[in-house]
Amino acid sequence: MTPAKEFLENLKRTPQNLRESMLRNGKAPESDRERSQSTFHNFFLHLQSVRVHRHSLRFGYTFGLGLILTASFVVLTFTGILLMVYYKPGAELAYDSVKDIHFVVPAGRFIRNIHRWAAHLMVLAVFLHMARVFYTGSYKRPREFNWVVGLGLLVFTLGLSFTGYLLPWDQLAYWAITIGANIANSPREVTDAIGITVWFDPGRFQKQLLLGANYVGQEALIRFYVLHVAVLPLALTALMGVHFWRVRKDGGLSRDESLPAPPARIGDADVAVFAPNKTYGLMAVVRGRTPEVDRAPEGTVASWPNLMWAEMAAFLFTIAVTLVLGYFFDAPLKEMANPAIPENPAKAPWYFLGLQELVSYSAFMGGVGIPTIVLVGLGLIPYLDRDPRGVGVWFGGPAGRRTFWQSLAYGLLSVLALLVFTVNFGWLRAWFPAIPQIAIIVVNPATVIVALYAAWSLWVLRRTASIRLSAVALFTCFLAGFIVLTAMGSIFRGPNWHFYWWPSQWPTH
Amino acid sequence: MPADPARSYKWVTVVCSLVSLLFLIAAAVRENISADWRAHQADFRAILEAKSKDAAGRAAARRLPIEIRQVTVPALHAVDRCVSCHLGIDDPRMADQPNPHRTHPKRLLAIHRVEKFGCTVCHQGQGAALSFQEAKAEDYFWDYPLLPAALTEATCASCHNPRALPAGSADKLVLGMALFEQKGCNACHKLDGKGGPLGPALNNVGLKTKHQFVRANLKGSQTTWNWLAEHFRDPAGIVAGSLMPSPALSQPQVEALTIFMLSLRARDLPAEYLAPDKIDEQYARLHPPAPDGAALFHRYCAACHDTGLYSRWDKKFQRFVPGIRNAAFIRTEDDECLGENIREGRPGTRMPGWGPKAGGLSEAEVAALVAYLRTSAPAMPLPPAPAHGDAHRGGTLFFQECAGCHGVDGKGLIAPALANPVFQRAATDAFIAQTVRLGRENTPMPAFGRAGFSETDIGDLLAFIRGWQPPARSQQP
Incomplete structure (x- = not known):
């Protein structure tokens, strides 16, 4: 073959070669080795596991x-x-x-x-x-x-x-x-x-x-x-x-x-039972026998596609x-x-309006105290709740579901009651104008609501003797508080942070 | 063949892909093809072609590119895209066309070239916008919405002295300026440092945004000009508890005053944009001509004192406003006393001080006002006051005869306050004694001398009244 012919031949084959070079295998797999390589050389499967439950x-x-x-x-x-x-x-x-x-x-x-x-x-x-x-x-x-x-x-x-x-x-x-x-x-x-x-x-x-x-x-x-x-x-x-x-x-x-594993899907077939002591194809992709590994592909399907x-x-x-x-x-x-x-009123982004509502009582508690308590508390959850049961089940089962609904009701009612109270009667400064600020920093709606939620969570702990349920109770209460306070700050607070039923009632300014 | 585990996800993928594609295409069409300005430019091209007289003109018209057009004026911080729709704005051939193609009225652009001035310096509005609603920017988040055509005169004052403009240019603005002086607005509102303190100062009212007005009671368009107009019609209806009298204005007067208010704007414009007459006006302000007492009285005093010839019952103030040009009063006061009253006002009452540190009037202007008041009657040598007598007895007399109007504490009910420090300082014993003896013509103050008050009674009263004198001031003889 002359160089000129070779050049022309290469030019003709360039689209095909380009396409093949883009996929690392270049063609449909034919041998087991190629089949396994089609997995190992796949970008998608480098980010994902090969089989997914x-x-x-x-x-x-x-x-x-x-x-x-x-x-x-x-x-x-x-x-x-x-x-x-x-x-x-x-x-x-x-x-x-x-x-x-x-x-x-x-x-x-x-x-x-x-x-x-x-x-x-x-x-x-x-x-x-x-x-x-x-x-x-x-x-x-x-x-x-x-x-x-x-x-x-x-x-x-x-x-x-x-x-x-x-x-x-x-x-x-x-x-x-x-x-x-x-x-x-x-x-x-x-x-x-x-x-x-x-x-x-x-x-x-x-x-x-x-x-x-x-x-x-x-x-x-x-x-x-x-x-x-x-x-x-x-x-x-x-x-x-x-x-x-x-x-x-x-x-x-x-x-x-x-739970018993559902059938795995290998190739085009659902395979019902995989005894853990049975040997099976590597990654359930390659045909033929391979040594047993510690986990079976029960209930899994191929990640791709x-x-x-x-x-x-x-x-x-x-x-x-x-x-x-x-x-x-x-x-x-x-x-x-x-x-x-x-701006009247000046409002933070919506996800901070719950905090702004608390800041309106005590800047320190709303702005630093509560966020710190919440973040540290959330971070500690997995280290305080070491009970391995209930993983992968919503609320950990019926008892947790019950605790969730009770805590949701308690969390919503207590924060709503507190807000209704403060909107109607004000807080310490309104009753004792000369009260030192440190007293308000210690006793304000933010700390009161945290105390109420903590008390509820402790009560759940005593009643059920389950740290998991107590955590569900506390988390749910805080979630309820977050939702109510955020709604309060975004919808029901108008010019200079007074209560209004709807923004359309705000005095135009 | 067993069920496909990913079946539902395939459906979601397909449906969401279709929705995404649909909205991408819709957005592309909306943002790029169906914009209003494109249609306007196509219309304009057709008009231009129809108006062309020869083939070359028609060909040129057809080649007119459809594109965003803008005027950039760095000196005014303006990028005005209004010309993207108003293509014929400086083309005299378009005078007979409907908007947005029409030529600017009155050939104003011949002297205000679009390239030098842009559009928003006169018309306000959001120059960067490319749709009419957003350019007009009423009920929109924009500080200075498009001025209605009837009010555009307001912005002439940014570069011109309106009174120096040829007749027919800014007539409504000039009328508004005149009304402002005639109606005595300055009596309560400061402008350029001069005026009373009862109402808000009016400097740069034209630069305020709607958020700086309390619009709780404002019906209709939420614009500053609608606020101003409604406020001129019914001040207390817009600002609850306002002391401002309803000035009884006709519709053209309301509009003229609104325009004048909108014209109050100190814009920091480069000197090359200022008309010579504007510079003259600024120079004149630094070197004012000799003050005219009558005009000053009208501008700063008449809103409360009216003509000043008689004392007037003010419903809003709930008291008599003294008749300060009343001959009987002027006769008893010397010039020094009048000047002191004007300079210091009457603390504790609605009468503010007008001296250089308060109302902003210069000493020359105060003197001119005193001279104007003096035209009512020459100062009369007052008969001497009786010697101070028994303050206790004087007090009893005061409670019987005077307290009904002047207040038991002397702080004034419907009549002037006698316990007022400025009154105590400015009024001589002879003046007080004479006022008690003869009363004050054309006011509710009776002549107690004719009602049987003896000189001893007056001496006792004087002793009581001087009990309110602020300490550490030497008594005048």
Whole structure:
């Protein structure tokens, strides 16, 4: 063959060679070795295990929340990069650049809407995902540490949403971040009350660390921008990697190991029984005999394509939801930030409104005390509840289900009663104008509700002698409190934080 | 063949893919193809083609690109995309076309070139927007919505002295300025540092946003101009408890005053945008002409004192406002005393001080006002006051005869406060004695001398009244 002919031949075969080189095997597997390699060389199966339990594919167990979170993050990264092309993080420029994204960037408004709704979806899903993992007991051995990693992801998710809130530089952003920065400043309430602010002022330090100044301005904007587009996404991605890796290495999604396994699916056939002492094909992919390994593939199906379809469904569901919301509802963009005209009322982002409601009684308890108690408490759950029973079962069984409903009722009623009381009668300052602030820091609706919830949880512990049920009781109470306080802060609080039945009753100002 | 474990997920994937695809296409169409400005530009192209007289013109019209157009004016921080729909705005051939293609009325753009001024410096509104609703920006999150055409004159004052403009240019604004002076608005509202403190200062009212007005009682359009107009019609109906009198204005007057209010805006414009007459106006403000007492009285005093010839019952204040141009009063007061009253006002009453540190009037203006008041009657040498007598007896007399109007504590009910430090400082014994003897014509103050008060009674009263004198002031003879 002459070089010229060879060249022409190669040119002719290039499309086929290109296609074959893209897939590492290059062609349909023919031998067992090739079949196993088609698994080992598959990118998808490097992220996933080769076989996935049927239980993990059940929608009613996970609601796909972890996948929806991942998908929202991907959507946010994609739309966020598009927005970064046009966004200018300067106090004089930011607002106009967002307006230009709205008005002249092709589909810019749509992209920003998608970004906004995906962000809300992600925050919502991260709470739901945590509740799902908790109620199915999935934090138990060997998954304790992954629960802690998940808490880190929760914090980073809220941080990403909060830092992104400032970037449009409109009135909504400006005053929400002003409130947020004042929450960071809330240790000042304690240091003031005991008179040591002059020597020790952690509140001021936190606020200045966050804003780079004593007020929300250019320094704050650039800090939030760097956190939002670089620091937090990288941190979140790294932690996500750890989270996924641990999910795989800790044995996949949790399930009730005591139940008889459903049939496994090998090739095109469902294989009913796999005795653990029987030898079987390697990874149930390769034909022929292999030595026995410690776990049988009972109840599993091939990840490719079954898990792939589940993941595709979750990704496309997330994309479809954000597209539809983004098409019909514009992301808010108010007047340009104006320090001279406060929003009335100034409200933090919705997921912090429960805290803002508590801050309205005691800045320290709402802003530092309660969040610390909640985060530390959540982190300790898997180390305090070591009972291995009830993993993979919603609420751990009928007793847990009962405890859940009772705790939900108790949690809702007690926080509602407390709010009705404070709205109608005020709190200590209204009755004893001269009372020292330290007394209010110790006794305020936030601490009262925590005490009520703790008392309930202890009572459940005494009655049932089960740490798991007591944890269910406490978690459910806090969930109920979070929902009620968030609703209170977002819907029922109007100008200067008074009670209104509906925003339409707010006096126009 | 056993059931496919991923069957439901396949369905979800397919359905969600279709929904996503559908909305992506819908968004692409909505954002790119069905925008209003594209349709307007296509219409404009057709109009241009129809108006062309020759083939070359028609070909040029057909080649007119359909694209976003904008005027960028860095000096005014303006990027105005209004011209994306108003393509014919500076094309005189479009005078007969409907909006948005029509030429700007009055050929104003010949002297205000679009490239130099843009649109929003005069019209307000959201210049960056590309749809009419968003450009108009009423009931929208935008600080300065598009001014209605009838009110656009307001912004002329940013660069012009309205009174120097040719007739027919800013007539309503000039009328508003005149009404502001005629109606005595300055008596309660400060403007450029001059005026009374009862109402809010009016500097830069035109730059306020709707969020800076209390709109709890505002019906209709939630704009600053609607607030101002409704407020001129019924002040207390918009601001509960407002002391502002209803000025009884006609509709054109309400509009003129609204325009004047909207024109109050100190915009930091580059000098090349200011008309020479505006610079003259600013110079004149630094070098005011000799003050005119009558005009000053009208501007700063008449809203409460009216003509000042008689004392007036004020329903809102619930007391008599003294008739300060009343000859009987002017006759008894010397110039120094009048000047002191104007400069210091009457603390504790609605009468504010008007001196340079309070109401902002210069010493020359206070002197001009005193001279104007003096035109009512020359100062009369007062007969001397009797010596101070028995304060206790004077007190009994005061409670019987005076306290009904002047208040038991002397702080004034419907009549002036006598326990007032400025009154105590400014009024001489001779003045008080003479007022008690002869009363005050055209006011409710009776002549007690004719009702049987002896000089001894008056001396006792004086002793009692001077008991309210602030300490550490030497008594005048």
